[in-house]
Amino acid sequence: MREITYRDALNEAIAEEMTRDPNVFLMGEEVGYYQGAYKVTRGLLEKFGAERVIDTPIAESGFAGVGVGAAMTGLRPIIEFMTWNFSFVAIDQIVNSAAKMLQMSAGQFKIPIVFRGPNASARQVGSQHSHSVDAIYTNFPGLYVVYPSTARDAKGLLKMAIRDDNPVVFLEGETLYSQKGEVPDASEDELIEFGKARIAREGKDVTVVTWGRPYATVLEVAKELEAEGISCEVIDPRTLRPLDHGTILESVKKTNRCVVVHEHWPYGGPGAEIVDRVQREAFDHLDSPVLRATNLDVPMPYAAGLENDVIVGKDRIKQTILKSLYR
Amino acid sequence: MSEELLAHYRQMQRIRRVEEEAARAYLAGKIGGFLHLYIGQEAIAVGAEGAIRDTDYVITTYRDHGHALARGTSARAIMAELFGRDTGISRGLGGSMHMFDAEHRFLGGHGIVGGHIALGAGAAFRCKYLKTEDVVLCFFGDGATPIGGFHEGLTLAAIWKLPIVFVCENNQYSMGTPLARTNPVDVAAKSVGYGMPTDRFEGHDVEVVMERLKTAVARARRGEGPSLVEILTYRFRGHSMSDPGKYRTNEEVEEMKRTRDPVRIARDRLAARGVSEESLAKLDAEIEAEVADAVAFADASPHATHTVMNATVLAPSLAYPQRFDGAYAPFTVDAASPSEGGR
Numbered sequence: 001m002r003e004i005t006y007r008d009a010l011n012e013a014i015a016e017e018m019t020r021d022p023n024v025f026l027m028g029e030e031v032g033y034y035q036g037a038y039k040v041t042r043g044l045l046e047k048f049g050a051e052r053v054i055d056t057p058i059a060e061s062g063f064a065g066v067g068v069g070a071a072m073t074g075l076r077p078i079i080e081f082m083t084w085n086f087s088f089v090a091i092d093q094i095v096n097s098a099a100k101m102l103q104m105s106a107g108q109f110k111i112p113i114v115f116r117g118p119n120a121s122a123r124q125v126g127s128q129h130s131h132s133v134d135a136i137y138t139n140f141p142g143l144y145v146v147y148p149s150t151a152r153d154a155k156g157l158l159k160m161a162i163r164d165d166n167p168v169v170f171l172e173g174e175t176l177y178s179q180k181g182e183v184p185d186a187s188e189d190e191l192i193e194f195g196k197a198r199i200a201r202e203g204k205d206v207t208v209v210t211w212g213r214p215y216a217t218v219l220e221v222a223k224e225l226e227a228e229g230i231s232c233e234v235i236d237p238r239t240l241r242p243l244d245h246g247t248i249l250e251s252v253k254k255t256n257r258c259v260v261v262h263e264h265w266p267y268g269g270p271g272a273e274i275v276d277r278v279q280r281e282a283f284d285h286l287d288s289p290v291l292r293a294t295n296l297d298v299p300m301p302y303a304a305g306l307e308n309d310v311i312v313g314k315d316r317i318k319q320t321i322l323k324s325l326y327r
Numbered sequence: 328m329s330e331e332l333l334a335h336y337r338q339m340q341r342i343r344r345v346e347e348e349a350a351r352a353y354l355a356g357k358i359g360g361f362l363h364l365y366i367g368q369e370a371i372a373v374g375a376e377g378a379i380r381d382t383d384y385v386i387t388t389y390r391d392h393g394h395a396l397a398r399g400t401s402a403r404a405i406m407a408e409l410f411g412r413d414t415g416i417s418r419g420l421g422g423s424m425h426m427f428d429a430e431h432r433f434l435g436g437h438g439i440v441g442g443h444i445a446l447g448a449g450a451a452f453r454c455k456y457l458k459t460e461d462v463v464l465c466f467f468g469d470g471a472t473p474i475g476g477f478h479e480g481l482t483l484a485a486i487w488k489l490p491i492v493f494v495c496e497n498n499q500y501s502m503g504t505p506l507a508r509t510n511p512v513d514v515a516a517k518s519v520g521y522g523m524p525t526d527r528f529e530g531h532d533v534e535v536v537m538e539r540l541k542t543a544v545a546r547a548r549r550g551e552g553p554s555l556v557e558i559l560t561y562r563f564r565g566h567s568m569s570d571p572g573k574y575r576t577n578e579e580v581e582e583m584k585r586t587r588d589p590v591r592i593a594r595d596r597l598a599a600r601g602v603s604e605e606s607l608a609k610l611d612a613e614i615e616a617e618v619a620d621a622v623a624f625a626d627a628s629p630h631a632t633h634t635v636m637n638a639t640v641l642a643p644s645l646a647y648p649q650r651f652d653g654a655y656a657p658f659t660v661d662a663a664s665p666s667e668g669g670r
Contacts, residue, residue, distance in 0.1 A: 057486070061445065062478075066480075075453050104417060104421045106417045107639040108427050109434070142641065242647055
């Protein structure tokens with residue numbers, strides 16, 4: 001298998017699906033002539049033309065709504081938010097229009113749409129550009145929420161999201177774009193199903209569930225702990241709604257301990273959801289309370305030192321895992 | 328042109344009578360939630376329908392019964408929806424504000440003011456993308472014109488020259504607040520900001536509505552882009568059933584009913600054009616029978632079901648097929664969640 005970046009994996013997924021289906025189009029700010037604010041859409045304008053790669057003005061609510069209206073009437077839009085932070089001015093279209101339309105219409109109007117863009121913290125971009133929105137969008141029935149942590153998952157999940165007939169919130173880690181990983185050749189046309197977690201590392205002492213930016217950090221910590229004689233099983237859910245509880249529970253029943261590591265704030269969200277599932281369905285298997293390592297519960301500060309303290313990092317992850325082992 | 332006017336009168340009278348009976352059923356406790364009546368504005372939905380083709384799209388707000396009826400949805404399906412029944416046009420899942428009819432290209436009744444304007448632009452985007460001749464009529468009230476959704480929807484439609492006509496049904500009140508306190512200029516004047524042609528006229532004469540809208544529809548169909556049309560109208564009932572109407576006087580309402588009732592104006596004109604009272608009375612009687620049948624049908628229909636509710640949260644899914652092994656399994660937090668037959 002070849003190695004490509006997470007960014008190029010996404011680019012390939014979009015290009016392959018637009019080639020396959022003429023009803024797929026891409027719309028967003030700077031996706032065309034500018035080549036994408038984060039270069040995910042590089043070269044697509046040249047390949048598919050301005051009728052299918054559509055630059056918009058800064059009007060998230062407007063173009064998200066145009067996407068939903070186009071999806072209602074048979075097209076398959078990919079709507080890019082320059083970052084998910086900006087989706088807050090379009091949340092009415094994602095929630096009230098996309099997520100509810102099928103049921104409000106008793107199944108008459110499907111909404112095959114993908115909303116995608118970079119999510120969560122980057123580097124010193126301040127409070128309004130550092131949200132991890134997974135806790136918000138996972139709350140709504142009618143949406144799928146996908147959050148790939150590797151290049152391979154990014155491609156296979158995005159291709160699947162584009163082909164599915166339901167609205168998908170597709171969260172891309174802003175700090176993951178340049179990370180490289182093995183990705184199958186285009187000819188393999190790999191599609192990854194939703195609701196299937198991936199065991200990133202097998203282990204026997206503690207289950208660590210993680211996704212997004214901290215994913216790579218958790219793997220580093222797991223490696224270090226191995227040297228100390230602690231074996232971590234690392235699970236990446238890949239999709240947060242649906243959530244593959246089965247794989248997590250199976251692992252916890254083996255390790256008897258569980259730690260959840262994520263970027264979204266500690267209050268509620270898929271992190272707390274996993275804790276709830278584990279305590280309810282594996283209570284008798286637990287040797288210690290289920291713990292979480294998360295970002296600190298404050299809006300993101302600018303100063304590098306403070307930002308570094310707020311984002312869930314190596315030390316907090318390691319301490320939390322050790323605590324679950326009473327060490 | 329008595330034939331066409333007769334057909335329009337028939338549609339307006341159907342809307343009027345369906346809604347009057349809906350109001351009665353609401354007071355009898357058979358309809359819940361919000362019920363926003365269109366009474367007084369019927370000439371707009373019906374005249375607009377006369378200006379477009381069956382293959383065109385219509386989208387509107389929560390005041391949607393009249394538009395659905397004008398598009399072709401049956402009185403039975405509308406009444407059953409209001410009653411929360413499985414035979415309703417949205418199978419009891421949408422209710423008064425969310426009528427949808429894919430077969431008649433009716434893209435719904437939407438409950439968030441301004442939210443559906445970009446959806447209409449999206450349907451128009453589809454018409455252009457697929458190089459069809461279809462156009463979209465997007466209706467909203469004067470109360471929708473200050474919100475951002477209006478501005479963004481019109482901006483995008485204008486820069487992309489989308490085949491859509493934005494029709495503002497200006498009934499003078501944004502719920503209970505008069506236009507003078509919600510908008511700095513007339514709605515039509517806003518067209519300048521989007522480089523759109525505009526038109527502004529009174530909407531109690533169905534023939535005028537149809538003829539004036541034809542211009543904007545033809546322009547959209549020729550690929551020359553959107554228009555913003557402001558139609559002055561008046562709702563004879565409250566904003567919804569719970570509106571005490573303190574913001575306007577009875578004299579004002581009575582004066583509008585006396586001078587601007589679109590149904591009576593059409594009926595009087597038909598008589599003046601030589602249509603006999605006998606044949607009009609016969610038509611009215613047919614409508615009475617249809618409405619009575621719709622109410623009886625709704626009352627006798629089965630209630631909305633968990634089965635349909637669960638099956639329409641997500642469409643059959645390539646990405647997550649196991650969820651549809653039998654039926655959609657809603658996310659539950661305990662084993663005691665209600666299902667069919669038990670709450």
